Amino acid sequence: MAAASAGRRPQLLWIGLLALLPPGTHQGKNERRILENVMKNYNTLERPVANESLPITVKFGLTLQQILDVDEKNQILTSNNWLNLEWMDYNLQWDPEDHGGVHDLHIHPKYLWKPDVLMYNSADEKFDGTYPTNVVVDHNGSCLFVPPGIFKSTCKIDITWFPFDEQRCDMKFGSWTYDGWQLDLVLKEKEGDTSTFISNGEWDLLGLPGKRNVKVYDCCPTPYVDITFTIKIRRRTLYYFSTLIIPCVLISSMALLGFTLPPDSGEKLTLEVTILLSLTFFLNITTEMMPETSEAVPLIGVTILLSLTVFLNLVAAMMPNTSDAVPLIGTYFNCIMFMVASSVVLTVVVLNYHHRTADTHRMPQWISTLFLNWLPWFLRMSRPGRKITRKTIMMNNKMKELELKERSSKSLLANVLDMDDDFRGLAPTGGYGGLEYTPSSGCAGTHRELQALLRELRFITARIRKDDEIREIISDWKFAAMVVDRFCLIVFTLFTVVATIAILLTAPHILVA
DSSP: OHHHHHHHHHHHHHHHHHHHSOGGGOSOHHHHHHHHHHSTTOOTTSOOOSSTTSOEEEEEEEEEEEEEEEETTTTEEEEEEEEEEEEEOTTOOOOGGGGTTOOEEEEOGGGSOOOOEEETTBOOTTSOOBOOOOEEEETTSEEEEOOEEEEEEEOOOOOTTTTSOEEEEEEEEEESSOOTTTEEEEESOSBOBOTTOBOOSSEEEEEOBEEEEEEEOSSOSSEEEEEEEEEEEEEOOHHHIIIIIHHHHHHHHHHHHGGGSOGGGSOTTHHHHHHHHHHHHHTTOOGGGSOOOSOTTTTHHHHHHHHHHHHHHHHHHHSOSOSSOOOHHHHHHHHHHHHHHHHHHHHHHHHHHHTOOTTTOOOOHHHHHIIIIIHHHHTTOOBTTBOOOHHHHHHHHHHHHHHHHHHHHSOHHHHHHTOOGGGGGGOTTOEETTEEOOTTTOOHHHHHHHHHHHHHHHHHHHHHHHHHHHHHHHHHHHHHHHHHHHHHHHHHHHHHHHHHHHHHHTSSOSOOO
């Protein structure tokens, strides 16, 4: 009686074990009998090989379902994958003819030996993010284990060509404890399975190649095998064109248009502020980021650069804190910021030139030569009633030289009255200031009247000449301001166009919708 009860204990133990199996394993008495016979002496700690000196071969594959997120800041790739592991279990074999034609069983992995394959570069808090699905066991001992999971893998993000970049993110799988002499990983196919891949709104999948690697670490003389799948992805740039690049181009264009406004309009500086603020609100950038002030003109440079800095900060918020490379769009923003900063400085110069007067400034000779002669000739500009050509420039220079020589040779009174010195020969009998009178007149009253008349004539002539000189100096400064405006418009337009084309064309791809 005791012997019978002792013989039934293993059977009751296996029946209790079967009761703990998932419902998928209870499909009939034949399967129960297979489990009783096959798993009677099964040990999950035993490596299932006929010869312990030989490694167990595990075929490994990967099915990529979806790219969930690429965290550039933390350099983490989150993806939905199915692992595909297949091996031969020497202890799980039966004859289907003797067991009602049952060819396979579905058993929970905790009751079987399975390879401890993990992703080495996992960034998951639990490290292993797979779901323990049943193992499909065939009658010849073949085991198929396809656990799905959400994998967070580390990925070194190359930001050099952002947002026109391509990334290569590795997923390295290998046994955690078995070396290559105990467990040999074999790549099932050279490419991972992407037939059921769900497209991503930000990234295009270029490929999923796999590679088998054998490495001997310094700690151990035995080789370790790993399978590395590389997810090749390319960023779709339409979103970044509409939210970053196009607004930046518009900002630079509006800054250029400021050079076409006349300085007297009073809106030469505030135009840039108005348009930039409109773009800022359009992009949902809150007003808290702008300075609380009603004085727009003194803060024009700060406002423009702040608007561009906001875009640059948007890019920096997405990029990892690294000094390995500067993103392409960051280089572009820096060029545009340099252009806008320079345009603000030169706009101030233009306004300064435009509002200069003869009382405060005297135009130097080099400014007169450069901004009144050569640059207008080069830019095809002209003043009303004056045609600026190379010939007229040379003639004006010679006329100025002759005028200076003539003035130096004339008397003071002749220069004031703008008369020739020859008039002095007309009064050999005497006179004052070139006006003839004879000693024989002897009329003191007439002499005083002539002196008073001469003084009035001197004053009026000097006043007229001074007014003409003042108007001429003011006109020259205003024209110089116009020349600087036109020169800046052409130079900064060329700089913006060339910088935009040169920087964007260096990208691997321009526009991927």
